[in-house]
Every structure is written in structure tokens, then in C-alpha cells.
Amino acid sequence: MKTMKTLQTKTERVFSVSEFLDFLNNILIPQQVVIQGEIGKKIDCRPTYSIFNLLDKKDHTVLKCFCWQDKLENLGIELREGLEIQVLGHPKIYKSQYGSNFEFEAEQVLLVGEGVLKEAFDALKRKLDKEGLFSLDHKRPLPRFCQKIGLITSKYGKGAKPDFEKHLGKFGFEVYFYDVRVEGIFAVNEIVQALYWFNEHMPDLDVLVLIRGGGSWESLQAFNSEEVARAIFASKIPIMCGIGHESDITIADLVSDVRASTPTDAAKILNENWKMASINILEIEKNLSTLFKKVLENISQNLDFFEDYFKRTVKKEIFTVKTGLESLIKNLDFNFQNYFKEFDILSKGFKDNFLKIERLIKNKREETNKIQSDLQKNKDWWCQKIESFLKAERAKIVLSSPYFRLKQGYTITLDEQGKSIKNSEKLKIDQTIKTKFYKGQALSRVKKIES
Amino acid sequence: MPEKKLNFSEAYKEIEEINEWFQSEEIDLDEALNKYERGMELINNCKNRLKEAENRFEEIKKKYGEEK
Numbered sequence: 444m445k446t447m448k449t450l451q452t453k454t455e456r457v458f459s460v461s462e463f464l465d466f467l468n469n470i471l472i473p474q475q476v477v478i479q480g481e482i483g484k485k486i487d488c489r490p491t492y493s494i495f496n497l498l499d500k501k502d503h504t505v506l507k508c509f510c511w512q513d514k515l516e517n518l519g520i521e522l523r524e525g526l527e528i529q530v531l532g533h534p535k536i537y538k539s540q541y542g543s544n545f546e547f548e549a550e551q552v553l554l555v556g557e558g559v560l561k562e563a564f565d566a567l568k569r570k571l572d573k574e575g576l577f578s579l580d581h582k583r584p585l586p587r588f589c590q591k592i593g594l595i596t597s598k599y600g601k602g603a604k605p606d607f608e609k610h611l612g613k614f615g616f617e618v619y620f621y622d623v624r625v626e627g628i629f630a631v632n633e634i635v636q637a638l639y640w641f642n643e644h645m646p647d648l649d650v651l652v653l654i655r656g657g658g659s660w661e662s663l664q665a666f667n668s669e670e671v672a673r674a675i676f677a678s679k680i681p682i683m684c685g686i687g688h689e690s691d692i693t694i695a696d697l698v699s700d701v702r703a704s705t706p707t708d709a710a711k712i713l714n715e716n717w718k719m720a721s722i723n724i725l726e727i728e729k730n731l732s733t734l735f736k737k738v739l740e741n742i743s744q745n746l747d748f749f750e751d752y753f754k755r756t757v758k759k760e761i762f763t764v765k766t767g768l769e770s771l772i773k774n775l776d777f778n779f780q781n782y783f784k785e786f787d788i789l790s791k792g793f794k795d796n797f798l799k800i801e802r803l804i805k806n807k808r809e810e811t812n813k814i815q816s817d818l819q820k821n822k823d824w825w826c827q828k829i830e831s832f833l834k835a836e837r838a839k840i841v842l843s844s845p846y847f848r849l850k851q852g853y854t855i856t857l858d859e860q861g862k863s864i865k866n867s868e869k870l871k872i873d874q875t876i877k878t879k880f881y882k883g884q885a886l887s888r889v890k891k892i893e894s
Numbered sequence: 895m896p897e898k899k900l901n902f903s904e905a906y907k908e909i910e911e912i913n914e915w916f917q918s919e920e921i922d923l924d925e926a927l928n929k930y931e932r933g934m935e936l937i938n939n940c941k942n943r944l945k946e947a948e949n950r951f952e953e954i955k956k957k958y959g960e961e962k
Binding site for chain 2: 586590598615616617619620621622721725728730731734742
């Protein structure tokens with residue numbers, strides 16, 4: 444009889460295949476490491492991922508690597524055979540029905556080797572330039588006097604941080620330091636994170652200073668990454684970069700608002716306006732006192748001039764008025780004298796005329812009196828004369844009166860109406876006629892008419 | 895009442911403007927007096943600010959991936 448043998452292990456657990464692979468992956472995946480090697484011949488590029496071999500140049504050992512496509516895009520160049528790279532990632536067993544494989548999943552890929560780095564640099568530079576990330580239109584000027592500074596660099600670096608801090612003048616700067624790795628495969632993420640952190644938590648900073656000391660071109664690669672370039676471009680706080688030596692110009696330098704050639708230079712740029720101001724302020728103080736003194740002197744001179752001018756003008760004016768008044772008085776006096784003379788003449792003339800009139804009146808009165816007297820004298824003579832005239836006339840009238848005729852024996856014959864009859868032809872037979880005599884009258888009847 | 899914290903940049907700009915104003919030809923005495931007093935006050939404030947200007951350094955403790 445066959446007895447069932449139990450495999451003796453430390454644990455009593457029996458895995459299924461899949462469970463075992465999961466068990467292994469649980470151990471493998473947390474093992475994050477960086478591996479450097481050369482890309483081998485076979486590269487399987489798919490739209491979303493790539494699979495390639497990483498080759499050890501010494502013993503030609505090969506490690507199968509898996510990488511998502513977006514991680515490779517950041518390289519700036521295509522994967523190709525012979526390319527030296529550093530890969531950050533973890534080991535993993537890919538479970539499959541066709542045979543599970545051990546592979547290395549790359550989380551981040553970094554190019555190594557100056558030639559290839561230069562190539563990637565040029566490609567990224569062209570790309571970002573085309574997008575306008577280096578355009579001067581996007582450059583923001585730093586505030587004239589930067590005071591609050593966000594400093595992004597490594598505290599372990601040999602030169603950058605001490606150089607920057609040493610050369611920063613004592614102008615009351617407030618430096619907020621964010622420690623990041625500035626080299627290696629972790630640098631990019633940390634720098635990007637620091638840029639975002641400052642923008643989010645301290646948006647009122649005057650400037651962000653991103654610096655790194657000198658090193659090989661390879662060691663500056665974090666500052667040639669697209670992620671860092673885009674984070675700099677997106678920053679609302681103005682950014683000054685001082686990377687490497689004076690001759691090193693990284694993509695970060697090109698995107699930044701101000702480029703300092705070195706960390707020391709970055710400090711000097713920040714000092715510059717403060718230094719100038721501390722010198723200028725003394726000069727302005729001196730200048731202002733001199734200018735103010737000059738203003739007072741000018742005003743004093745002007746006052747003197749005006750005082751003098753005023754005195755002279757007033758004196759002249761008084762003289763003119765005085766002369767005018769004198770001349771006026773003289774004229775008035777002269778005119779009054781003339782008037783008085785004229786008045787005298789007029790007065791004398793009037794007096795003469797008055798006397799003349801008086802004499803005339805007297806004469807006229809005498810004349811009137813004489814006439815009156817003459818009239819009185821002539822009155823009697825005239826009366827007699829008129830009386831005799833009237834007498835003569837009366838005699839004439841008496842003589843011509845009808846009564847005087849009647850007296851002489853003449854008669855007057857009248858009709859019934861009393862009208863005198865002068866023509867017998869107007870009489871009628873039997874007509875009664877009245878005959879007036881000197882004394883009395885008689886009525887008679889017409890018997891015969893003879894013409 | 896505590897004095898308002900000096901804004902060096904604004905104060906310095908005003909000092910420069912006052913200095914420039916004094917260079918002009920037409921100057922009114924009252925204004926000159928006011929501007930001179932203001933200028934001197936700002937200059938003294940700025941000088942004091944420059945005198946006692948020690949730098950302050952502070953390290954951000956927040957690190958990658960952490961929330962404030």
C-alpha cells in the first residue's frame with residue numbers, strides 16, 4: 444500500500460501556483476532599487492508600454508524590463524539599443540498562462556552618458572522652445588527688493604546652500620529652505636514637489652531660488668527634465684535658477700524668470716538692489732538736505748528781490764501820485780482863480796445891468812407920470828371940443844328931422860300898416876290912409892288916384 | 895498703537911520720487927517743507943531697517959508627499 448508522503452517544510456501552508464506568485468510579488472514589489480545597464484537588442488514597443496532587455500556590459504547578463512510608455516516619454520528620446528540608462532523600479536513576476544516571467548518594472552528611467560544626454564537635452568529644448576516656455580513674454584521680473592525667499596536645494600550639497608547663504612547680504616532676508624535631492628533619480632520628483640509646495644503654502648514669497656552646485660553634466664539632469672521645466676513654468680512665484688557652474692545652462696535655467704550663473708551669483712543678484720539702496724539712501728539724504736537748503740536760499744533770494752522791487756515800486760507809485768495830486772491842486776487853483784475872475788466880471792456886469800434897469804424903470808415912471816399929467820391937462824380941452832362938435836351935429840340932425848318938416852307944414856301919409864306912402868300908384872280906391880301932421884293926424888278915404 | 899511695519903520697497907520708491915521732485919524747477923515752499931520732512935522720515939525708517947537687518951533662516955519640515 445502506497446503511503447501518502449507529506450513534504451516537510453518550515454511552514455505547513457500549501458500554495459496554489461497563483462497564490463505562490465502573489466506571495467513572491469508581495470515580497471518583491473516593495474524592493475525599490477536603481478539598476479544601471481545598457482539597453483539590449485530586442486525592444487518591444489507598444490502604444491501603452493515597452494518591454495526591453497537591460498544588459499550588464501561586464502558579463503552580458505540580461506534583465507527583462509517592463510515600462511509604461513508615459514515614463515519613457517519624459518526621456519525626450521526614443522529607446523534604442525546600446526543606450527545607457529538607470530532604472531528606478533521593483534522586481535516582479537508577471538503571471539501568465541503561457542509561463543510566468545520574472546521581470547523588472549521600471550518606474551522611472553534616467554539617461555546616462557554625456558552624448559545621449561546632450562541629444563535628449565537638445566530635443567527637449569526644441570520642444571519646449573516651440574511651446575513658448577522660454578519666451579521673454581512669460582518672464583516675470585523679480586520684486587525690486589526681495590525679502591521673502593523660498594530656497595530649494597540640498598542641505599547635503601557641498602557648495603550650493605552654504606555659498607548662497609554666505610553671500611546673502613544682511614538685508615533682513617527671510618529664507619525658507621526646502622531640502623530636496625538635486626541629483627539622481629529621486630531629484631526630479633522632489634524638486635517638482637518643492638515648487639508646488641511653496642506655491643500652495645507660501646504664495647506670498649517674493650522669489651523661489653532653485654540652486655545646485657557644480658558637477659558633471661550628468662549630475663545636473665534633474666534640471667534638464669521636462670517635469671521640472673513645466674513646474675517652473677507653472678509657478679506663480681517668480682523663480683531664479685542658479686545651477687552648476689557659470690557655463691552650465693540647463694532647461695530649468697531657460698524656463699526660469701531670472702538666471703543666475705551660480706548659487707553665489709543668485710545671492711549677489713538678490714543683494715544688488717539692497718546694496719544700491721543702502722548706498723543711495725545716504726546720498727539721497729545728503730542731496731535732499733542740499734536741495735532743500737537751495738530751495739530755501741532761492742526763496743530767500745526771491746523774497747529779497749521782491750522786497751526791493753516792492754519798495755522801489757511803491758516809492759515810485761507814491762511819487763507819481765504825489766506829483767499828480769500837486770498838479771491837480773495847481774490846476775484846480777488856477778481854474779478856481781479863473782472862475783472867481785469870471786464871476787467878478789459877471790457880478791459887475793449884472794450890477795451895471797441892474798442899475799441900468801433901475802434907471803430905465805425910473806425914467807419910464809417919470810414918462811408915465813408926465814403922460815398921465817398931460818392927459819389930465821388935455822382932458823378939459825377935449826371935452827369942450829367934443830361938446831361943441833356934438834352940438835353942431837345935433838343941430839344938423841334936428842334940421843334933417845321929419846318932425847322939423849312937419850312943423851314947417853309938411854305931412855306924412857301912411858297905409859293901414861303904418862308904412863309911409865311915397866308913390867300914389869300903390870294906392871287903391873276906397874283905401875283908408877292916415878295923414879300925420881305936426882300936431883295930430885287924420886284918416887281919409889281915397890276917391891281918385893292921379894299919377 | 896504699534897507703528898505699521900515698514901514696506902521698504904514702497905518707502906524707497908517714495909524717497910526716490912521726493913528726490914526727483916526736488917530736482918524740478920517750480921517748487922512750492924509749503925510742499926517742499928512737507929516733502930522734505932516726509933523724505934527725512936522715510937530715510938530714517940529705511941536706514942533703521944537696513945541697520946537691524948539680520949537674515950532669518952527656517953527649514954520647511956514638510957517633505958515630499960506630506961500634507962501640511
